[in-house]
Amino acid sequence: MSETTPPQIGPVIQMARKARHLTLEQLAKLSGVSRSMLSQIERSETNPTFAVVWSLTQALNIEFSDLVSGDAVARKSALIDIVPADHVPLIASPDGACRLKILSPPALAGKTEWYQVEIEPGGALVSAPHAPRTREHFTALTDGIAITSGETTTALTAGEVARYAADVPHAISNTSDAVAGGWLVVLYN
Template sequence: MQQHTPEIGPAIKRERKARKLTLEQLGTLSGVSKSMLSQIERGEANPTFAVLWSLTQAMEIELSDLIGNGTSVAGREEIEVTSVMHTPVIRSADGSCRLKILSSPRLAGQTEWYDLEMDPGGALVSQPHSIGAFEHFTAFTDGFEISSGGSKTVIRTGETARYRADVPHAIRNCGTDIGKGLLVVLHR
């Protein structure tokens, strides 16, 4: 069964226009460039979690409000449920790496977690995050190589690598099958 990810670009445009904001005004409020906003709204660029968080904060809405009907609150306990169909997915530029955003938008910049799926030969190469940031990656399949700064290691199914993310770092699938894992990013 094929799942469709929410169309975030048109939703951002709809919310921006509902607030009578120009691209330039939303860019100023969010810190996201006008050209990047335009690309996102047209579906030509996939926003990162941090960009989505900046946009939702600037428009004073929750991510669940942005993608609509993805979240329901039930009863007094206020259990937040995001459906599979409304779980945002970030794709690498070449499409070889897919990250489902599992963490709450309220935790952006603090703690983020992702369901990672990577094609053979794919890589998630990252520039340094904020000072003191750390990543924890648990492999659900074999074949992942983790690099952080000048260190590099291969991990197997069930193993967790913990490494600095305030230096250049990467996760690579050196295996011959689609790789899967759980990525947690801790910002300090």
């Protein structure tokens, strides 16, 4: 490669995607880059913008410098995959009262997902029904958590685990005067 030729990142993106067992569709959802654009990038038919490359590195959890140098796949094929704290995806409710850190790998989305949950006093994470037979497991790390599944509501104390149907309307609420939280595991059946 000459100094004026851009690096061929398409094959590196494709290897990183396949190493994570992601389809083009799944990577498109994770990155916000269209499936057709991803296909063109992987076949080296187009040179993506910096914004597109940034979205892909974030979705695949690879360093920009590793992508350009071609080291992305080798670094991630090690026995231990480290996600830097500032790269762990965070979801916040529109009112900011609930925050979920996505701890599960993207390849397990829609199968098994786990989250670190923090809820401000009086806040609630209210969910519509998930797919049939979906179950949630919530481990309270603090007092003040209430779990609602369908028509039933139960209070938890620190250390308790609630296992409940998530194919009905359900919610995790903070009934205390302090930030409350725990670990949430969602099992899709």
